[in-house]
Amino acid sequence: xxxxxxxxxxxxxxxxxxxxxxxxxxxxxxxxxxxxxxxxxxxxxxxxxxxxxxxxxxxxxxxxxxxxxxxxxxxxxxxxxxxxxxxxxxxxxxxxxxxxxxxxxxxxxxxxxxxxxxxxxxxxxxxxxxxxxxxxxxxxxxxxxxxxxxxxxxxxxxxxxxxxxxxxxxxxxxxxxxxxxxxxxxxxxxxxxxxxxxxxxxxx
Numbered sequence: 021x022x023x024x025x026x027x028x029x030x031x032x033x034x035x036x037x038x039x040x041x042x043x044x045x046x047x048x049x050x051x052x053x054x055x056x057x058x059x060x061x062x063x064x065x066x067x068x069x070x071x072x073x074x075x076x077x078x079x080x081x082x083x084x085x086x087x088x089x090x091x092x093x094x095x096x097x098x099x100x101x102x103x104x105x106x107x108x109x110x111x112x113x114x115x116x117x118x119x120x121x122x123x124x125x126x127x128x129x130x131x132x133x134x135x136x137x138x139x140x141x142x143x144x145x146x147x148x149x150x151x152x153x154x155x156x157x158x159x160x161x162x163x164x165x166x167x168x169x170x171x172x173x174x175x176x177x178x179x180x181x182x183x184x185x186x187x188x189x190x191x192x193x194x195x196x197x198x199x200x201x202x203x204x205x206x207x208x209x210x211x212x213x214x215x216x217x218x219x220x221x222x223x224x
Contacts, residue, residue: 037061041087044068049093054079063087065111070094078103085109089137092116097141102127113137120150 035056041063048071049064056062059080069091078100086107094116102125110130118140121127132145142150 032056033058035059036082039063040067041065042067046070048072049074049088051076056080058082061085064091065089067091072096073098073101075100077101080104081106083107087111088115089113090115094118096120097122099124110134117141121146 032055036058038053038056038059039061042065044067045064046068049069051074053062054074054076057079060082062080062083062085065087066089069088070093072095073088073093075098077098081104083104084106086104086109089111090113092115093112096119097112097117099122102122105126107126107129110127112135113133114137117135117138120143121135121141123144130145132147135141135146142148
């Protein structure tokens with residue numbers, strides 16, 4: 021069979037391990053490789069692969085180990101990688117990946133050692149913040165008019181208190197200073213009470 025080009029179709033689902041590490045392979049990672057749905061181990065490390073990780077890598081739902089380290093891969097890490105729920109080993113070190121790590125789903129099971137050697141990466145689990153993170157992490161803006169508001173509130177409550185206290189005192193002072201007003205007031209009150217008493221007696 022040496023030298024023959026063979027096309028595998030019906031037996032691709034039986035391939036469980038593919039190790040092509042330590043070669044001089046270059047170019048993009050072929051998207052067709054993600055059709056190996058039964059693949060458990062994929063090792064393409066220490067080659068010269070460039071380009072992006074295929075978004076369709078999420079099709080390889082049986083992967084337990086993925087090693088793409090020491091290549092020339094670049095661009096963002098696809099969010100679809102987080103859907104590989106059986107993945108127990110991930111190594112993306114020493115590439116040219118950039119942008120925020122999609123630290124969600126199963127990717128949260130891996131620490132910074134899985135992403136080291138990619139100066140363009142940022143966000144958890146790395147200690148490098150992404151642009152804009154500093155603004156999001158700032159505390160709430162302090163209202164500079166807060167003290168002015170307290171000052172106004174204090175004056176409001178003080179005014180209400182003075183009004184309640186002065187309400188009964190004003191008529192008292194006026195009646196004390198003006199005897200005719202005081203006499204007229206009490207005559208009115210006596211007449212009012214007598215009318216109420218008469219009305220109550222009449223209804224009985």
